[in-house]
Amino acid sequence: SAVISQKPSRDICQRGTSLTIQCQVDSQVTMMFWYRQQPGQSLTLIATANQGSEATYESGFVIDKFPISRPNLTFSTLTVSNMSPEDSSIYLCSVVAGENTEAFFGQGTRLTVV
């Protein structure tokens, strides 16, 4: 299994500013994933973060808006840049671990942009 600590748990930010979300995993993992979950909606994959290489972004998400760092095998950050109210959402980090390839999630960051 994997235990993920994500912070902040919530934040209210002014439009035009940036917020960096951090995720710490209690074990080394090759890939970390960042999702966005709009209220009452499903989880949409933003990007996959690999240690030692650039993140791979899904269609509709770009590095300038969502830069990601992955400095080691237990830590990653996602920055939401130049925020607008449309960025208000829950952001979750995730890892795949164990022989069953189960996905584990951080507790999420509830972002409100005003």
Added chain:
Amino acid sequence: GENVEQHPSTLSVQEGDSAVIKCTYSDSASNYFPWYKQELGKRPQLIIDIRSNVGEKKDQRIAVTLNKTAKHFSLHITETQPEDSAVYFCAAFKTYKYIFGTGTRLKVLA
């Protein structure tokens, strides 16, 4: 790419009745199909999963069935209880990428 459809989007059942949620996927290379339960304000938690070489799996009141030919899989909850009320997500997994269904909000009425 993979696409996962999930139905229904909302489901209300009386306590003690059964609930069934269905998902279809598009990529025949997907080989792992988990179901996640997300309670309000909490992170998704795995409740049951099935691999592509298995047709059915059961864990107490929860079961999952998989039809590889038709590319669909279903979650069955029997003897529902109020604590089963949550949002349930199916997912298809291939090569370290999960694609989640749109979610089903289950309400168990006491």
